[in-house]
Amino acid sequence: MFERYGFHGVSVNQIVNECGTSKGGFYHHFASKDELLFVIHDYFISYALTKAQEAIDSNQLPTEKMQKIITSFLKVFDLYKPHISVFYQESIYLKPQYVKAIKEKRQSYKQIIFAVIKEGIQTGEFRPELPVEITGMSILGMVNWSYKWYKKDGDKSIEEIADIYVDLILNSLLTDQAKQEWRFKDYFLKNN
Amino acid sequence: MFERYGFHGVSVNQIVNECGTSKGGFYHHFASKDELLFVIHDYFISYALTKAQEAIDSNQLPTEKMQKIITSFLKVFDLYKPHISVFYQESIYLKPQYVKAIKEKRQSYKQIIFAVIKEGIQTGEFRPELPVEITGMSILGMVNWSYKWYKKDGDKSIEEIADIYVDLILNSLLTDQAKQEWRFKDYFLKNN
């Protein structure tokens, strides 16, 4: 077996070749390959966190907050697909300091989602029998996974996908009573 | 910077050391590291596929089929968590022949889920306004992602998590009419 296929993610040599630069240039700007990966991750996670924070800081109903979070979450995949793909290929064996920093930001995002679900249950919009953590993780998983299949030139735009996800999620979360309220009707897909 | 942390997944040396065997022994049983990874993946994906196939071959309502698929899907994470973890760390740069074989099995699984959703829409159990592919991918993502956080000794058992996921998914899928039918009541969480 002689064939090799480029084993372990993207090497620094590949990066500098495709950028038309050099090893020296690269290490002049980044302390290590780990740092580059961290910066790439920070770029898109910061966008997601900012948008989610904006949503929960607003004076809106939990349903509306959830809609805004899901929509901006999916938007991240549209804006930063390349960043995210690099990161998911490489992320496993970063130095502990970088892993820590990344985990903290992801933890914050998770907590925002949990907080909205809790608030929605308190206001009576969301079903009280739902366990906050598992429900939150299911939402995170459902949306996060879409980076694996979403294509910019696919059948559906990111906004259309977001509308579908919001419909699916709110159908799971809202109480029967809340679903019948007029103010929420715009969040559901039209029954053709 | 001298420190190294074992960069790219698990090396063959690490594997044979921890197994108390040797390079020679390893390559006596496997043609390549790729083949080992393929065998590991095939082990758990075959279980999932078999269970899902059993579900759709049964003479049951789409709702019941979906419940069986989700439950067995989650069970895979309980049974094969180590296999799955190894695979997700390593999978990116397999030789094309292995990638092809793996993608085919994953494609089959996807098609089974799509088929159940289609059938459910045809029988009137599931909401006709839902797009089959996106809905299917959202279910796949939601369940698949749980390998990242599920712990055997966590708060909730895999069966409890499955019950919650089935509730969430069926609340998204079922029509208002179907939800009120007596025969589906057991699939929903109790309203305490």
Place this chain on the structure above:
DNA sequence: CAGGACAGACCAACCAGTCGGTTTAAGCCT
């Protein structure tokens, strides 16, 4: 002419895979 930006040869570490040799154990003959 000073200092940041960049180039690329170079290095030690590490990787998947090889190969000649050794151990183990089962089958067979007497």
Place this chain on the structure above:
DNA sequence: AGGCTTAAACCGACTGGTTGGTCTGTCCTG
């Protein structure tokens, strides 16, 4: 039962090649 044969199981030093990172030096700009 005990020796003989044979092949599979297993070992680990070794190889060719790639990796992340370093270092010396050059270029460019103020």
